[in-house]
Amino acid sequence: MTNNNQESTLEFQVVENATILPCEYKNGKSYSGIFDAQDRLVPDSLLVRKDLFGHDKQVILAKENYALTKMIPQSNLNDTYIFAGYLTGHYGHFLIENLARFWYIKQYPQLPIIWIPFTGMINQNFKSWQKEIFSLLKINNPQIIIEKPTSVKQLIIPQPGCGIHDYFYLQQAQALIALKAENPQKGRKIWLSRSQLDPKRSLSSVDNEKQLEQILELQGWFIFHPQEHSIKQQLEMLVSSEHIAGFQGSAFHTLIFLDQFKAKINIFRRRYLPNQQIVNDTYTNIAKTKQLKQTEHFVSQTKIRERTQNYGASVYLIHSYRQIIDLLNNED
Amino acid sequence: MPTNLSQLINIIASKKNTKNYLEIMATDETFFEVNIPEKTAVNPYFNFNKSEPETEHIKCSELVSDIFFNELDQGIKYNLICLNDVHNFEPTLRDFTNSLIHSNKKTIWVINNTLPPDIYSSLKDKKEALKLAKQAGNKQINWCGDLYKLIFTIHDFFPALSYSTIKTANTAQTLVWYGKRVLMPRFDDFEQISRLDYFTLQKHLDLMLFMPQPKALNLIYKSIKPEHFVTT
Numbered sequence: 001m002t003n004n005n006q007e008s009t010l011e012f013q014v015v016e017n018a019t020i021l022p023c024e025y026k027n028g029k030s031y032s033g034i035f036d037a038q039d040r041l042v043p044d045s046l047l048v049r050k051d052l053f054g055h056d057k058q059v060i061l062a063k064e065n066y067a068l069t070k071m072i073p074q075s076n077l078n079d080t081y082i083f084a085g086y087l088t089g090h091y092g093h094f095l096i097e098n099l100a101r102f103w104y105i106k107q108y109p110q111l112p113i114i115w116i117p118f119t120g121m122i123n124q125n126f127k128s129w130q131k132e133i134f135s136l137l138k139i140n141n142p143q144i145i146i147e148k149p150t151s152v153k154q155l156i157i158p159q160p161g162c163g164i165h166d167y168f169y170l171q172q173a174q175a176l177i178a179l180k181a182e183n184p185q186k187g188r189k190i191w192l193s194r195s196q197l198d199p200k201r202s203l204s205s206v207d208n209e210k211q212l213e214q215i216l217e218l219q220g221w222f223i224f225h226p227q228e229h230s231i232k233q234q235l236e237m238l239v240s241s242e243h244i245a246g247f248q249g250s251a252f253h254t255l256i257f258l259d260q261f262k263a264k265i266n267i268f269r270r271r272y273l274p275n276q277q278i279v280n281d282t283y284t285n286i287a288k289t290k291q292l293k294q295t296e297h298f299v300s301q302t303k304i305r306e307r308t309q310n311y312g313a314s315v316y317l318i319h320s321y322r323q324i325i326d327l328l329n330n331e332d
Numbered sequence: 333m334p335t336n337l338s339q340l341i342n343i344i345a346s347k348k349n350t351k352n353y354l355e356i357m358a359t360d361e362t363f364f365e366v367n368i369p370e371k372t373a374v375n376p377y378f379n380f381n382k383s384e385p386e387t388e389h390i391k392c393s394e395l396v397s398d399i400f401f402n403e404l405d406q407g408i409k410y411n412l413i414c415l416n417d418v419h420n421f422e423p424t425l426r427d428f429t430n431s432l433i434h435s436n437k438k439t440i441w442v443i444n445n446t447l448p449p450d451i452y453s454s455l456k457d458k459k460e461a462l463k464l465a466k467q468a469g470n471k472q473i474n475w476c477g478d479l480y481k482l483i484f485t486i487h488d489f490f491p492a493l494s495y496s497t498i499k500t501a502n503t504a505q506t507l508v509w510y511g512k513r514v515l516m517p518r519f520d521d522f523e524q525i526s527r528l529d530y531f532t533l534q535k536h537l538d539l540m541l542f543m544p545q546p547k548a549l550n551l552i553y554k555s556i557k558p559e560h561f562v563t564t
Contacts, residue, residue, distance in 0.1 A: 208376070208396060210457075214458065214459075300399075302399065317396060317398060317399070318376075318396070319376070319395050319396055319399045320376045320377070320394050320395050320396070321376045321377035322376065322377050322378070322394045325377065
């Protein structure tokens with residue numbers, strides 16, 4: 001898929017007598033897929049991400065040997081359904097990947113939608129914040145979570161409207177608008193904090209963010225911990241802000257729900273990649289399509305802990321607070 | 333206006349003819365008042381414009397101390413080291429051990445904020461401390477954090493160092509210097525020290541080795557150990 005943030009029209013395909021295989025985790029990889037009546041894989045049914053340097057990373061692989069073993073569907077759905085994607089409980093991935101087909105789903109509120117739970121999501125219901133997002137977006141389609149091989153009489157597979165580090169279509173952006181932004185209130189500066197996220201559950205953290213926040217507070221910034229608030233409360237906090245900033249994180253993706261957002265946005269990268277050229281990036285793609293006034297910065301930092309299974313997050317140490325404060329003050 | 337801290341540093345510097353000085357988490361009110369020919373200030377966010385005081389002999393490094401020490405030439409040694417606006421045990425312990433590599437046998441450390449005046453001031457998290465103090469009707473506190481644990485750590489795990497603590501109006505400053513003590517650990521358990529609270533601190537206040545400033549300075553000048561631990 002080429003980087004296309006703007007006007008192109010998204011497409012969909014209809015698969016008759018499709019077979020859906022649930023996600024299976026084997027040897028560190030996830031396997032799943034949707035197959036047509038001739039047992040051929042539908043490539044758009046898999047999940048592909050790009051990394052920051054433009055390389056493809058196949059996240060969901062085709063369930064191997066399906067055509068040979070001819071797994072018998074254990075359930076039949078005799079109607080028309082829309083494939084929504086691979087359901088995950090991670091906030092950022094839910095917003096970018098799970099809502100990626102909502103540009104189509106919103107047009108057909110009467111059609112039921114189908115989710116394949118991502119590895120580790122089996123037997124889980126929707127999280128409260130996911131239900132809240134469906135409600136904000138006025139999504140009332142019946143929803144089905146597939147946990148065993150299932151045949152579907154007619155399955156519509158819309159092209160994803162956005163992809164990690166890849167593209168964010170205008171059509172998708174418009175489908176996700178839940179609230180019109182208000183005029184920015186002078187002096188309303190919000191720091192989207194990651195300092196109180198559970199390190200075991202987040203991907204990365206900044207070791208000295210709390211100390212930085214003490215200085216930011218003295219400079220008039222409000223330190224906001226999004227995970228402590230409902231999505232509605234988060235939008236209320238952001239909707240009339242003049243300036244928002246923080247370390248790169250999913251909280252910035254919440255802006256996809258706002259229309260005509262005028263605030264200045266500063267995103268500080270958590271990684272320092274002095275010798276690597278970023279090709280494409282989710283935050284930039286969203287900002288381009290939504291015409292956000294967003295700037296991204298690299299500040300000096302050192303990775304002081306690698307991400308591990310026991311601890312969770314990678315931890316970074318910011319070298320100087322001055323660099324961040326000066327960059328923010330230059331924007332005000 | 334010289335502070336208690338800068339006055340104390342200047343007294344030591346003048347008596348010991350100190351040539352160079354390192355201040356971790358430096359503040360303008362202390363750093364500018366210290367009269368030592370070569371000075372280095374470290375703070376990730378100075379409360380002054382760092383280019384103003386900088387000269388060939390005065391350096392201001394606007395970095396977190398971990399990175400400062402990481403980049404510091406191992407051959408550089410300081411005669412007087414002040415851990416000033418520090419409040420938390422673990423990062424200050426790291427500063428302290430980092431600074432040992434940049435010390436010589438005559439180096440003296442001054443560690444600020446080693447005695448919290450009340451329970452609120454002893455909490456690790458400043459925001460939490462201020463919030464709870466306010467709830468209890470205390471409008472202002474002198475937040476020191478849990479730095480007192482560093483003194484207990486020095487007591488139990490650094491028997492090659494001597495120390496004494498001087499009380500001030502709102503807190504205390506601990507002086508540390510090279511001088512062997514008999515090892516008589518009180519806790520002998522790093523985890524136990526790490527989990528100490530204000531009330532346990534009160535039970536073990538004797539470990540702070542409080543003494544009046546003249547007596548503490550006299551110990552340093554003579555480089556003898558506090559009488560509690562006279563050995564060898």
